[in-house]
Amino acid sequence: MSLDTGTEALARLAEERVDHRFKGLPPDAEGLTVGELTAQRRNLFTDGYTTPVLTLSAERLEHNLALMESYTARHGLAFAPHGKTSMAPQLFRRQTELGAWGITLAVPHQVRVARAFGTRRVFLANEVVDAPSLRWIAAELARDEDFRLVCYVDSVHGVELMDAALRGSPRPVEVVVELAAGDGARTGVRTAAEGAAVAEAVAATRTLRLVGVAGYEGEVPRPDPDRVRAYLRRLVALAVDLDKAGRFTGGSEIVVSAGGSAWFDAVADVFAEIPELSLPVLKLLRSGAYVSHDDGHYRELTPFNRVPEEGALEPAFRLWAQVVSRPSPGQAFANAGKRDAAYDLHLPFAQVVRRDGVQRPATGITVTGLSDQHTWLETAPGADLAVGDWIGLGLSHPCTSFDKWQLIPVAEADGTVVDHIRTFF
Secondary structure (H helix, E strand, O other): OOHHHHHHHHHHHOOOEOOOOOOOOOHHHOOOEHHHHHHOOOEOOOOOOOOOEEEEEHHHHHHHHHHHHHHHHHOOOEEOOEOOOOOOHHHHHHHHHOOOOOEEEOOHHHHHHHHHOOOOEEEEEEEOOOHHHHHHHHHHHHHOOOOEEEEEEOOHHHHHHHHHHHOOOOOOEEEEEEEOOOOOOOOOEOOHHHHHHHHHHHHOOOOEEEEEEEOOHHHOOOOOHHHHHHHHHHHHHHHHHHHHOOOOOOOOOEEEEEOOOOOHHHHHHHHOOOOOOOOOEEEEEOOOHHHOOOOOHHHHHOHHHOOHHHOOOOOOEEEEEEEEEEEEOOEEEEOOOOOOOOOOOOOOEEEEEEEOOEEEEOOOEEEEEEOOOOEEEEEOOOOOOOOOOEEEEEOOOOHHHHOOOOEEEEEOOOOEEEEEEEOOO
């Protein structure tokens, strides 16, 4: 998929018709294209948008995108933001326009989405062992010489399965040995010796080429700065050992990759220590949740809390719901629920209330539970909340917020909707 063709595919997103598929959009916009609706610059609160509706802040979204690109550049890191967070090709394009090396993805289907919209470089943070996906990857590599894909390997048997599916492919698939973050952690080899055995198995094939090492420090058991840095130094040591063994041949660089959204400061520090190797090192960070940030999990864990001089991410999501029941002085219900809001890490947070065009803090209002289509609200004595009020909810965990919405309005601070972000989950 060429960049030009991907640009055309992105443009076609604006040609989709507004209809029943998309929650929260104005009913009177039915039949308009998304582009036509966006061009009207309607106001979220007064021009027909319905509740519940998930929104992204235009200003905060752009701030977050720019901040992480400047952070990675300042620390000499290449950046492949994890696209599984948003699965939004419009955001993929904006990330690459700002300087991202490419996009990280988790499974082959996500790679197909990215390729349909012109993504040229993909870091696939998983070992792929199903033959149909491997054959599709091989066909994409053969069809487009500008396409680059790097994926994990973490077992000799996995290498054997990949090799069997890829035989006859004209271009080898580039792979990195994944190092687990510790015993009992997620995927990856557990020891350097296992890593060496996987590297040896790759070297015995013609279908794969070893280009580096990778891991995910977010899986370190009982993480703290010392434990996380110790794991990252083990990852660097594995790269050094494999380089000394002559395992990185036939390429132009050695990839060393890590980085979620909770410890990228540690990644920057440890990757700055990488010694000179036989080839230039691509120090690849893969943080993804930063794009929207959040009001819960990542607000608590962001490395910018430890290094505030580097900047601060801003929560860009707000879910707007409407109060539909006030059955008692201490209780109210709004019309958003599990189908609309992330709830796997924290419940939503009541932030603001709007009534008659006036917005104020949601003082004395607490979210205590979610049903499929209702938010349970506890109201303190004197809390001013009435049926019909709009309530703005902050969310925790971007990955399980994006995936509940196919089309997300992007609104400026005054409520003017300036874009709509299409997701593909």
